[in-house]
Amino acid sequence: MDPQSFKDMCWGTLGTVRPFSNFHPEQDVMEIQAALEKKDSGTLVRILTNRNNAQRQEIAKLFEEKTQKDLAAGVKKALSGDLGTLLQELLMLPVQYEAHRLQQAMAGLGTDEQALMESLCTRSGKQLQEISAAYKQLYKKELEKELKGETSGDFAKLVIALLNKENVAGVVQRDIEALSASLSGKKADVEPWINILTSRDTDHLNKVLMGLELESGQMVDDIVVKRFLGDFQLGLKILVQCIQSPDIYLAKRLTTMKTPIVQGIMVSHAEEDLLSIRVAYLKLRGTSLYTDLQKHFKGEHLQALLGICVSED
Structure with a gap:
């Protein structure tokens, strides 16, 4: 899928991650190749968190042309744990990542109702249509059918109505x-x-x-x-x-400092409205998101999260 087909979702005026101005994908690919061989996580973090998604897609495409290998698979092989997961998530197209988040919310025993609602409530009807199409492409299953199977009663009615939301004039x-x-x-x-x-x-x-x-x-x-x-x-x-106030809701979610929640929101909103979420977080906590990340995470994983957060408030 063309990255530009979902640009209304992967770019916004209040994003923290912007296009890297001095972008040379050939140089990035050379450095990434060397970093994967050495398992040099620092270089991978520096490059992948300092490029926007469209630039990462360009890097991934050029990497595959040069090596006949998939970059995300290379990252998965070289790096384990939360850092490896985060960098793989950054390499997904935004629409694919949103589909992935919904799939993860339904995976395994039990359903993460809060994660489901976060995705469904903070995305427009048009975005959810594209997410549904990406879900079918990735998992060969209908998202609506999967949601019906994972929910029940009035909650299921609410979830399906949100998935199919559209603006109807009302008084x-x-x-x-x-x-x-x-x-x-x-x-x-x-x-x-x-x-x-x-x-x-x-x-x-x-x-x-x-x-x-x-x-x-x-x-x-x-x-x-x-x-x-x-x-x-x-x-x-x-x-x-x-x-x-979606910003306040997402900021409250971030205060948990649970890795899947923090990574999910930060990757999902990095190019859209993470600046607004940062402002709401500061009002809620009295400390910035940038500062609190440093209290709860460490090493290159922390550096990756700070790279997405970008700066203090």
Whole structure:
């Protein structure tokens, strides 16, 4: 797949990783070849974290032409552990990486509902269509079918609605009234929440949620916790947070400092909006993401993460 076909996802004005201005792919390939032979992780980190994804794709293509070998496979052979995984992730096309993250959330025993919701809630309908196509290409399976098999009940309905989300015109006051009415019975009706929150644009939904808070005298988060249960409550809570402020939600996820979460968010958002997430992180923690990474990671793995984070705030 052409890297440019997903450029709306892999480039944004608030990304930390920008195109390397003095880019010479032939020189990079020569250095990478030598580094792989010596298992020189420092050189691999310096180059791969200091190029944007389109440049990495160019390097990988030239590497294969020169060596008849796959660069990601070479990295996997040369480096193990979290660092090896991170550098392999950086070599994926953004759309492939998002498909990979969803597959990982469903792999093994149990499903990581938070990881699923993070991907589904922070991507547009158009992006999710492209991710679904990449998922089928990579795993020879339909993403929607896989999600249905890994989820159940009202949570499954929410997940599938998010996967197929599209912007449908709505009337703010009518949507507020529908959500309010859904809470009037002994058991809250999930359908209006799924239908409205997965089919309107963000500006519209923010007005609806603010209107509901004014009308009810409660924060929407509190309403969700009081009136819904289980996985659906978790999923709806994440969706509401991502509507109101995806940067804050992702920053909260980063505060866990768990390697899969940190790598997932940083690689996924490096060329899109990681600067905004860094600002939200600083407000939440009182310390910068750059500083906290240094407290929790070490060695070349730390240097790779700092290379993506880029600088202090």
